[in-house]
Amino acid sequence: MKLVKKHSKHVGLPPGSLVHVGDRKIEHPNITLFDYSPKKWEEKKLDVVEESLPFKETSSVTWINVDGIHQVELLEKLGAGFGLHSLVLEDILDTEHRPKYEDYDEYLFTVLKMLSFDDQKGEIHAEQISLILGRTFVLSFQERVGDVFDGVRARIRGGKGRIRSMGPDYLAYALIDSIVDSYFIILEKIGDRIELLEEELIGDPTPKTLQAIHRFKRQMILLRRSVWPLREIIKELQGAGSPLIGDTTEIFLRDVYDHTIQVVETVETFRDIISGMIDIYLSNMSNKMNEIMKVLTIIATIFIPLTFIAGVYGMNFRDMPELEWRWGYPAAWFLMLAIFAGMMLYFKKKKWI
Numbered sequence: 001m002k003l004v005k006k007h008s009k010h011v012g013l014p015p016g017s018l019v020h021v022g023d024r025k026i027e028h029p030n031i032t033l034f035d036y037s038p039k040k041w042e043e044k045k046l047d048v049v050e051e052s053l054p055f056k057e058t059s060s061v062t063w064i065n066v067d068g069i070h071q072v073e074l075l076e077k078l079g080a081g082f083g084l085h086s087l088v089l090e091d092i093l094d095t096e097h098r099p100k101y102e103d104y105d106e107y108l109f110t111v112l113k114m115l116s117f118d119d120q121k122g123e124i125h126a127e128q129i130s131l132i133l134g135r136t137f138v139l140s141f142q143e144r145v146g147d148v149f150d151g152v153r154a155r156i157r158g159g160k161g162r163i164r165s166m167g168p169d170y171l172a173y174a175l176i177d178s179i180v181d182s183y184f185i186i187l188e189k190i191g192d193r194i195e196l197l198e199e200e201l202i203g204d205p206t207p208k209t210l211q212a213i214h215r216f217k218r219q220m221i222l223l224r225r226s227v228w229p230l231r232e233i234i235k236e237l238q239g240a241g242s243p244l245i246g247d248t249t250e251i252f253l254r255d256v257y258d259h260t261i262q263v264v265e266t267v268e269t270f271r272d273i274i275s276g277m278i279d280i281y282l283s284n285m286s287n288k289m290n291e292i293m294k295v296l297t298i299i300a301t302i303f304i305p306l307t308f309i310a311g312v313y314g315m316n317f318r319d320m321p322e323l324e325w326r327w328g329y330p331a332a333w334f335l336m337l338a339i340f341a342g343m344m345l346y347f348k349k350k351k352w353i
Contacts, residue, residue, distance in 0.1 A: 029069070030045065033051075046064075061167060062136060066142065091111060096128075099112050101233040101236045110176070115223070136168060213281060220267060
Protein backbone atom coordinates (compact mmCIF):
# COMPACT_ATOMS: atom_id res chain seq x y z
CA MET A 1 0.00 0.00 0.00
CA LYS A 2 1.45 3.32 -1.10
CA LEU A 3 0.99 6.23 1.27
CA VAL A 4 1.33 8.81 -1.53
CA LYS A 5 -0.33 8.10 -4.87
CA LYS A 6 0.91 9.32 -8.22
CA HIS A 7 -1.18 11.90 -10.06
CA SER A 8 1.30 12.68 -12.84
CA LYS A 9 -1.40 12.21 -15.51
CA HIS A 10 -3.12 15.39 -14.33
CA VAL A 11 -0.03 17.59 -14.42
CA GLY A 12 -0.47 20.51 -16.82
CA LEU A 13 -4.05 19.63 -17.79
CA PRO A 14 -6.91 22.13 -17.36
CA PRO A 15 -9.61 21.48 -14.72
CA GLY A 16 -12.24 19.03 -15.89
CA SER A 17 -9.87 17.04 -18.11
CA LEU A 18 -11.08 13.44 -18.19
CA VAL A 19 -8.18 11.12 -17.46
CA HIS A 20 -8.48 7.80 -15.65
CA VAL A 21 -6.19 7.63 -12.60
CA GLY A 22 -5.68 4.22 -11.05
CA ASP A 23 -5.52 0.58 -12.05
CA ARG A 24 -7.77 -1.02 -14.62
CA LYS A 25 -9.67 -3.57 -12.55
CA ILE A 26 -11.85 -5.23 -15.23
CA GLU A 27 -11.62 -5.62 -19.00
CA HIS A 28 -15.01 -4.31 -20.10
CA PRO A 29 -17.40 -2.04 -18.15
CA ASN A 30 -20.78 -3.42 -17.07
CA ILE A 31 -23.90 -1.28 -16.83
CA THR A 32 -26.88 -2.56 -14.83
CA LEU A 33 -30.20 -0.87 -14.27
CA PHE A 34 -32.90 -1.12 -11.61
CA ASP A 35 -36.13 0.77 -12.19
CA TYR A 36 -38.81 0.34 -9.56
CA SER A 37 -41.96 1.71 -7.99
CA PRO A 38 -44.14 0.40 -5.14
CA LYS A 39 -45.98 -2.04 -7.44
CA LYS A 40 -43.35 -3.17 -9.94
CA TRP A 41 -39.64 -3.34 -10.66
CA GLU A 42 -37.37 -3.95 -13.62
CA GLU A 43 -33.75 -5.16 -13.70
CA LYS A 44 -31.61 -5.49 -16.78
CA LYS A 45 -28.10 -5.23 -18.13
CA LEU A 46 -27.49 -2.43 -20.61
CA ASP A 47 -25.32 -2.89 -23.68
CA VAL A 48 -24.85 0.81 -24.45
CA VAL A 49 -25.17 4.03 -22.46
CA GLU A 50 -27.97 5.33 -24.67
CA GLU A 51 -30.35 2.70 -23.25
CA SER A 52 -30.21 4.42 -19.84
CA LEU A 53 -31.06 7.94 -21.02
CA PRO A 54 -34.87 7.46 -21.24
CA PHE A 55 -34.87 6.65 -17.49
CA LYS A 56 -33.61 10.11 -16.53
CA GLU A 57 -37.11 11.57 -16.27
CA THR A 58 -39.54 8.94 -15.06
CA SER A 59 -42.11 8.67 -12.29
CA SER A 60 -40.28 5.65 -10.89
CA VAL A 61 -36.89 5.40 -9.17
CA THR A 62 -33.93 4.44 -11.37
CA TRP A 63 -30.61 3.07 -10.17
CA ILE A 64 -27.87 2.81 -12.80
CA ASN A 65 -24.67 1.11 -11.72
CA VAL A 66 -21.45 1.17 -13.76
CA ASP A 67 -18.72 -1.40 -12.99
CA GLY A 68 -15.43 -0.33 -14.56
CA ILE A 69 -14.70 3.36 -15.05
CA HIS A 70 -11.59 3.25 -17.22
CA GLN A 71 -13.48 4.00 -20.45
CA VAL A 72 -13.58 7.79 -20.65
CA GLU A 73 -15.93 7.77 -23.65
CA LEU A 74 -18.57 5.86 -21.71
CA LEU A 75 -18.52 8.37 -18.86
CA GLU A 76 -18.63 11.27 -21.28
CA LYS A 77 -21.82 9.92 -22.87
CA LEU A 78 -23.39 9.20 -19.49
CA GLY A 79 -22.39 12.62 -18.18
CA ALA A 80 -23.82 14.37 -21.23
CA GLY A 81 -27.06 12.42 -20.98
CA PHE A 82 -27.60 13.15 -17.28
CA GLY A 83 -26.16 16.65 -17.29
CA LEU A 84 -23.10 15.97 -15.12
CA HIS A 85 -20.40 18.60 -14.70
CA SER A 86 -16.97 17.84 -16.15
CA LEU A 87 -15.41 18.23 -12.69
CA VAL A 88 -17.71 15.50 -11.40
CA LEU A 89 -16.61 13.17 -14.19
CA GLU A 90 -12.97 14.04 -13.46
CA ASP A 91 -13.44 13.08 -9.79
CA ILE A 92 -15.14 9.82 -10.76
CA LEU A 93 -12.18 8.88 -12.95
CA ASP A 94 -9.67 9.75 -10.21
CA THR A 95 -9.86 6.56 -8.15
CA GLU A 96 -7.46 7.95 -5.53
CA HIS A 97 -9.71 10.86 -4.67
CA ARG A 98 -10.42 11.71 -1.05
CA PRO A 99 -14.03 10.97 0.07
CA LYS A 100 -16.10 14.11 -0.50
CA TYR A 101 -19.58 15.58 -0.91
CA GLU A 102 -20.70 18.34 -3.27
CA ASP A 103 -24.09 19.92 -4.00
CA TYR A 104 -24.69 20.79 -7.66
CA ASP A 105 -28.34 21.89 -7.09
CA GLU A 106 -29.73 19.48 -9.69
CA TYR A 107 -27.92 16.54 -8.13
CA LEU A 108 -25.71 15.62 -5.17
CA PHE A 109 -22.29 14.07 -5.72
CA THR A 110 -20.60 11.85 -3.15
CA VAL A 111 -17.30 9.94 -3.24
CA LEU A 112 -16.84 7.07 -0.79
CA LYS A 113 -14.42 4.20 -0.21
CA MET A 114 -15.72 0.64 -0.22
CA LEU A 115 -13.39 -1.69 1.67
CA SER A 116 -12.85 -5.44 1.45
CA PHE A 117 -10.68 -7.77 3.51
CA ASP A 118 -8.45 -10.50 2.08
CA ASP A 119 -8.58 -13.29 4.68
CA GLN A 120 -5.62 -15.18 3.19
CA LYS A 121 -3.21 -12.25 3.00
CA GLY A 122 -4.72 -10.32 5.90
CA GLU A 123 -4.89 -7.14 3.83
CA ILE A 124 -7.50 -4.42 3.29
CA HIS A 125 -8.36 -3.37 -0.25
CA ALA A 126 -10.07 -0.07 -1.00
CA GLU A 127 -12.29 0.67 -3.98
CA GLN A 128 -13.73 4.05 -4.85
CA ILE A 129 -17.51 4.38 -5.07
CA SER A 130 -19.04 7.50 -6.62
CA LEU A 131 -22.74 8.21 -6.04
CA ILE A 132 -24.88 10.79 -7.82
CA LEU A 133 -28.35 11.49 -6.42
CA GLY A 134 -30.77 13.13 -8.83
CA ARG A 135 -34.47 13.89 -8.66
CA THR A 136 -35.55 10.47 -9.92
CA PHE A 137 -32.32 8.54 -10.23
CA VAL A 138 -29.15 7.36 -8.51
CA LEU A 139 -25.95 6.72 -10.44
CA SER A 140 -23.19 4.62 -8.90
CA PHE A 141 -19.71 4.09 -10.31
CA GLN A 142 -17.39 1.29 -9.20
CA GLU A 143 -13.95 0.09 -10.24
CA ARG A 144 -14.79 -3.62 -10.49
CA VAL A 145 -17.61 -6.13 -10.37
CA GLY A 146 -18.62 -7.13 -6.85
CA ASP A 147 -19.77 -4.90 -4.02
CA VAL A 148 -21.66 -4.75 -0.72
CA PHE A 149 -25.00 -3.81 -2.30
CA ASP A 150 -26.46 -7.31 -2.64
CA GLY A 151 -28.77 -6.68 0.31
CA VAL A 152 -30.14 -3.53 -1.35
CA ARG A 153 -30.74 -5.39 -4.60
CA ALA A 154 -32.52 -8.20 -2.73
CA ARG A 155 -34.84 -5.71 -1.03
CA ILE A 156 -35.70 -4.11 -4.37
CA ARG A 157 -36.42 -7.48 -5.98
CA GLY A 158 -38.48 -8.78 -3.09
CA GLY A 159 -40.18 -5.52 -2.18
CA LYS A 160 -38.96 -5.95 1.41
CA GLY A 161 -38.81 -3.01 3.77
CA ARG A 162 -39.68 0.49 2.65
CA ILE A 163 -37.21 0.88 -0.21
CA ARG A 164 -39.74 0.42 -3.04
CA SER A 165 -42.11 2.95 -1.50
CA MET A 166 -39.41 5.60 -0.95
CA GLY A 167 -37.60 7.90 -3.36
CA PRO A 168 -34.07 7.96 -4.77
CA ASP A 169 -32.81 9.72 -1.63
CA TYR A 170 -33.63 6.62 0.41
CA LEU A 171 -31.85 4.46 -2.19
CA ALA A 172 -28.74 6.62 -1.85
CA TYR A 173 -29.01 6.28 1.94
CA ALA A 174 -29.32 2.48 1.63
CA LEU A 175 -26.16 2.29 -0.51
CA ILE A 176 -24.18 4.47 1.92
CA ASP A 177 -25.50 2.47 4.86
CA SER A 178 -24.34 -0.78 3.22
CA ILE A 179 -20.84 0.65 2.81
CA VAL A 180 -20.71 1.79 6.44
CA ASP A 181 -22.04 -1.55 7.71
CA SER A 182 -19.31 -3.38 5.75
CA TYR A 183 -16.74 -1.43 7.77
CA PHE A 184 -17.93 -3.18 10.94
CA ILE A 185 -17.27 -6.60 9.38
CA ILE A 186 -13.72 -5.55 8.47
CA LEU A 187 -13.11 -4.05 11.90
CA GLU A 188 -14.31 -7.27 13.53
CA LYS A 189 -11.83 -9.33 11.50
CA ILE A 190 -9.01 -6.92 12.25
CA GLY A 191 -9.93 -6.94 15.93
CA ASP A 192 -9.66 -10.74 16.06
CA ARG A 193 -6.23 -10.62 14.41
CA ILE A 194 -5.06 -7.89 16.77
CA GLU A 195 -6.05 -10.05 19.76
CA LEU A 196 -4.01 -12.96 18.39
CA LEU A 197 -1.11 -10.62 17.77
CA GLU A 198 -1.31 -9.34 21.35
CA GLU A 199 -1.06 -12.90 22.69
CA GLU A 200 1.96 -13.54 20.49
CA LEU A 201 3.50 -10.24 21.57
CA ILE A 202 3.18 -11.05 25.26
CA GLY A 203 4.26 -14.69 24.83
CA ASP A 204 7.22 -14.99 22.46
CA PRO A 205 7.58 -12.07 20.00
CA THR A 206 9.78 -12.47 16.94
CA PRO A 207 10.84 -10.17 14.08
CA LYS A 208 7.78 -11.46 12.19
CA THR A 209 5.65 -10.04 15.00
CA LEU A 210 7.11 -6.60 14.38
CA GLN A 211 6.40 -6.94 10.65
CA ALA A 212 2.77 -7.83 11.44
CA ILE A 213 2.48 -4.78 13.71
CA HIS A 214 3.77 -2.48 10.97
CA ARG A 215 1.39 -4.10 8.46
CA PHE A 216 -1.54 -3.40 10.78
CA LYS A 217 -0.31 0.14 11.31
CA ARG A 218 -0.35 0.83 7.57
CA GLN A 219 -3.82 -0.70 7.30
CA MET A 220 -5.04 1.63 10.02
CA ILE A 221 -3.76 4.54 7.95
CA LEU A 222 -5.83 3.31 4.99
CA LEU A 223 -8.87 2.81 7.21
CA ARG A 224 -8.55 6.25 8.73
CA ARG A 225 -8.22 7.90 5.33
CA SER A 226 -11.36 6.12 4.15
CA VAL A 227 -13.51 6.56 7.25
CA TRP A 228 -12.54 9.91 8.75
CA PRO A 229 -13.95 12.12 5.91
CA LEU A 230 -17.14 10.03 5.88
CA ARG A 231 -18.22 11.64 9.13
CA GLU A 232 -18.19 15.07 7.49
CA ILE A 233 -19.95 13.74 4.38
CA ILE A 234 -22.89 12.27 6.29
CA LYS A 235 -23.19 15.39 8.39
CA GLU A 236 -23.29 17.60 5.30
CA LEU A 237 -25.85 15.34 3.63
CA GLN A 238 -27.95 15.42 6.76
CA GLY A 239 -27.91 19.20 7.07
CA ALA A 240 -27.67 20.14 3.41
CA GLY A 241 -31.24 21.37 3.19
CA SER A 242 -31.39 20.08 -0.37
CA PRO A 243 -34.84 19.41 -1.84
CA LEU A 244 -33.39 16.12 -3.12
CA ILE A 245 -33.29 14.73 0.42
CA GLY A 246 -36.61 14.36 2.22
CA ASP A 247 -37.23 14.76 5.93
CA THR A 248 -37.89 11.04 6.31
CA THR A 249 -34.50 10.15 4.85
CA GLU A 250 -32.72 12.65 7.10
CA ILE A 251 -33.75 10.54 10.10
CA PHE A 252 -32.02 7.52 8.59
CA LEU A 253 -28.95 9.60 7.75
CA ARG A 254 -28.67 10.47 11.44
CA ASP A 255 -28.49 6.75 12.17
CA VAL A 256 -25.72 6.32 9.58
CA TYR A 257 -23.89 9.25 11.17
CA ASP A 258 -23.98 7.47 14.55
CA HIS A 259 -22.58 4.33 12.94
CA THR A 260 -19.85 6.38 11.28
CA ILE A 261 -18.82 7.89 14.61
CA GLN A 262 -18.66 4.39 16.07
CA VAL A 263 -16.44 3.22 13.20
CA VAL A 264 -14.13 6.23 13.58
CA GLU A 265 -13.80 5.65 17.33
CA THR A 266 -13.03 1.96 16.76
CA VAL A 267 -10.35 2.81 14.20
CA GLU A 268 -8.77 5.31 16.60
CA THR A 269 -8.83 2.69 19.37
CA PHE A 270 -7.10 0.16 17.10
CA ARG A 271 -4.49 2.77 16.16
CA ASP A 272 -3.72 3.41 19.83
CA ILE A 273 -3.49 -0.32 20.54
CA ILE A 274 -1.14 -0.92 17.60
CA SER A 275 1.04 2.05 18.58
CA GLY A 276 1.25 0.59 22.07
CA MET A 277 2.20 -2.78 20.60
CA ILE A 278 5.36 -1.30 19.12
CA ASP A 279 6.38 -0.01 22.55
CA ILE A 280 5.61 -3.39 24.11
CA TYR A 281 7.67 -5.18 21.44
CA LEU A 282 10.64 -2.88 21.96
CA SER A 283 10.34 -3.33 25.74
CA ASN A 284 10.25 -7.11 25.35
CA MET A 285 13.30 -7.06 23.11
CA SER A 286 15.08 -4.80 25.59
CA ASN A 287 14.18 -7.13 28.47
CA LYS A 288 15.44 -10.14 26.52
CA MET A 289 18.68 -8.35 25.82
CA ASN A 290 19.00 -7.42 29.48
CA GLU A 291 18.48 -11.07 30.47
CA ILE A 292 21.18 -12.15 28.04
CA MET A 293 23.57 -9.49 29.32
CA LYS A 294 22.75 -10.52 32.88
CA VAL A 295 23.71 -14.16 32.20
CA LEU A 296 26.89 -13.15 30.39
CA THR A 297 27.82 -10.76 33.20
CA ILE A 298 27.33 -13.47 35.85
CA ILE A 299 29.45 -15.91 33.85
CA ALA A 300 32.17 -13.29 33.35
CA THR A 301 32.07 -12.34 37.05
CA ILE A 302 32.49 -15.97 38.09
CA PHE A 303 35.44 -16.56 35.78
CA ILE A 304 37.35 -13.41 36.75
CA PRO A 305 38.79 -14.86 40.05
CA LEU A 306 39.16 -18.30 38.48
CA THR A 307 41.11 -16.82 35.60
CA PHE A 308 43.24 -14.89 38.06
CA ILE A 309 44.17 -18.08 39.97
CA ALA A 310 44.87 -20.01 36.78
CA GLY A 311 46.98 -17.10 35.53
CA VAL A 312 49.04 -16.90 38.70
CA TYR A 313 49.88 -20.60 38.75
CA GLY A 314 50.43 -20.68 35.06
CA MET A 315 53.52 -18.46 35.30
CA ASN A 316 55.76 -21.42 36.39
CA PHE A 317 58.37 -19.40 38.24
CA ARG A 318 61.09 -21.60 39.81
CA ASP A 319 60.67 -20.20 43.34
CA MET A 320 56.87 -20.65 43.52
CA PRO A 321 56.44 -22.99 46.56
CA GLU A 322 53.17 -24.52 45.34
CA LEU A 323 54.79 -25.90 42.18
CA GLU A 324 56.63 -28.60 44.13
CA TRP A 325 53.77 -29.29 46.54
CA ARG A 326 52.14 -32.68 46.08
CA TRP A 327 48.59 -31.37 46.74
CA GLY A 328 49.04 -28.11 44.85
CA TYR A 329 46.95 -29.11 41.81
CA PRO A 330 43.93 -30.46 43.75
CA ALA A 331 44.22 -27.52 46.15
CA ALA A 332 43.96 -25.06 43.25
CA TRP A 333 40.88 -26.90 41.95
CA PHE A 334 39.34 -26.90 45.42
CA LEU A 335 39.96 -23.17 45.78
CA MET A 336 38.41 -22.39 42.40
CA LEU A 337 35.35 -24.57 43.07
CA ALA A 338 34.94 -23.00 46.48
CA ILE A 339 35.02 -19.52 44.94
CA PHE A 340 32.47 -20.62 42.30
CA ALA A 341 30.12 -22.08 44.92
CA GLY A 342 30.48 -19.05 47.16
CA MET A 343 29.69 -16.63 44.36
CA MET A 344 26.64 -18.68 43.27
CA LEU A 345 25.28 -18.65 46.82
CA TYR A 346 25.85 -14.89 47.01
CA PHE A 347 24.05 -14.28 43.69
CA LYS A 348 21.08 -16.37 44.83
CA LYS A 349 20.92 -14.55 48.13
CA LYS A 350 20.80 -11.26 46.23
CA LYS A 351 18.17 -12.82 43.87
CA TRP A 352 20.26 -12.02 40.83
CA ILE A 353 19.74 -15.56 39.53
